[in-house]
Amino acid sequence: MSERTDTITPLDAEAVRTQGLTKRYGEHLAVDAVSLTVRRGEVYGFLGPNGAGKTTTLRMILGLIRPTGGTATVLGRPAGTPAVNRRVGALIEGPGFYPYLSGRDNLRVLARYRRVGEDDVNRVLARVDLAGRAADAFKTYSLGMKQRLGVAAALLGDPGLLILDEPTNGLDPAGVGDMRRLLTELAAAGHTVLLSSHMLSEVQETCDRVGVINRGRLVAEATVDDLRGAGGLRVRAEPLERALAVSTRLAGDEVTVADGALHLRVDPGRAAELTRALVAADVDVHEIRPVERSLEEVFFEMTAAEEEDR
The missing domain is CATH 3.40.50.300 (P-loop containing nucleotide triphosphate hydrolases)
Structure with missing residues (x-):
């Protein structure tokens, strides 16, 4: 036993x-x-x-x-x-x-x-x-x-x-x-x-x-x-409308405009590629830097999406 x-x-x-x-x-x-x-x-x-x-x-x-x-x-x-x-x-x-x-x-x-x-x-x-x-x-x-x-x-x-x-x-x-x-x-x-x-x-x-x-x-x-994902890029450039068009060609619908700057939810490693495309389109690039999403941002996105689905 x-x-x-x-x-x-x-x-x-x-x-x-x-x-x-x-x-x-x-x-x-x-x-x-x-x-x-x-x-x-x-x-x-x-x-x-x-x-x-x-x-x-x-x-x-x-x-x-x-x-x-x-x-x-x-x-x-x-x-x-x-x-x-x-x-x-x-x-x-x-x-x-x-x-x-x-x-x-x-x-x-x-x-x-x-x-x-x-x-x-x-x-x-x-x-x-x-x-x-x-x-x-x-x-x-x-x-x-x-x-x-x-x-x-x-x-x-x-x-x-x-x-x-x-x-x-x-x-x-x-x-x-x-x-x-x-x-x-x-x-x-x-x-x-x-x-x-x-x-x-x-x-x-x-x-x-x-x-x-x-x-x-x-x-x-x-x-x-x-x-949190791969983060993204924040871009300040002029003219903004042309910069938006160029960014949208590269990143599709992962581009938003807020506070006079572009926010791209793409791999920050694409900064050089984006810079070249903007300069080639005669866009003045004042700033391009990586940004990280906080856990707080992700959390509120998730819970808000759940609310919308119900």
């Missing part, structure tokens, strides 16, 4: 995989057949407008609520199983702590449940820069400090997978930068991080890949660079 084990699948496996994950509340379809993959050792950004289904999806991945349909596998096991829960740290919908206990004592309570010692409590307090305020009551903490204590709680036990819902909420710019560095360090140390965030500039700087959800549907999943 074979012996049952709690062994997690090999390190090269996916950390999270959902297939057709669905959640319905009565007539409301909150999450609509979401299939996403989070690879081990990466920082994965989960993006979407408020009410898009991000938190509901994360709660199903953690086994906190049951899906109406589909499956979620975490670290090679069904979501919510004890073997998985011991390897996952989470911060969902803001931290909840005892208001009259100190930050350290709140973590001590959680450490007992996770079966970790005092040394680990001190480690995570230092990791989120709260050691100096660890003896103060939680109710005296600012919103940013409360958020950092929530991340510290998620780090107890040194979990292989962190699932963080808006971890930069309430942080000032310096705190956001510190959180970004922490997430990068965790990934470099072999941790996997799945985070939702509305701070797209931070996601662009921090995440390896992103998934975009809108109205409960996953509308894109790719690396940040792939989503």
Whole structure:
């Protein structure tokens, strides 16, 4: 008779995989057949407008609520199983702590449940820069400090997978930068991080890949660079009408006019080709430079396109 084990699948496996994950509340379809993959050792950004289904999806991945349909596998096991829960740290919908206990004592309570010692409590307090305020009551903490204590709680036990819902909420710019560095360090140390965030500039700087959800549907999943595309060119030239005609011959409908300049969504490597064509057409070129699309621009394009399709 074979012996049952709690062994997690090999390190090269996916950390999270959902297939057709669905959640319905009565007539409301909150999450609509979401299939996403989070690879081990990466920082994965989960993006979407408020009410898009991000938190509901994360709660199903953690086994906190049951899906109406589909499956979620975490670290090679069904979501919510004890073997998985011991390897996952989470911060969902803001931290909840005892208001009259100190930050350290709140973590001590959680450490007992996770079966970790005092040394680990001190480690995570230092990791989120709260050691100096660890003896103060939680109710005296600012919103940013409360958020950092929530991340510290998620780090107890040194979990292989962190699932963080808006971890930069309430942080000032310096705190956001510190959180970004922490997430990068965790990934470099072999941790996997799945985070939702509305701070797209931070996601662009921090995440390896992103998934975009809108109205409960996953509308894109790719690396940040792939989503942003190859960028384009910004051209200031006179006469503008002739420059537009030349650019349109080269780039088709990928040319727009804004603020007195041409914007071409083409490979920036075509700058020399475009310059030659403009000069040959007796166009004075005052400026031609590459531009990059931000993740924020791509995100709003995607969500706006989804709205138009419905």
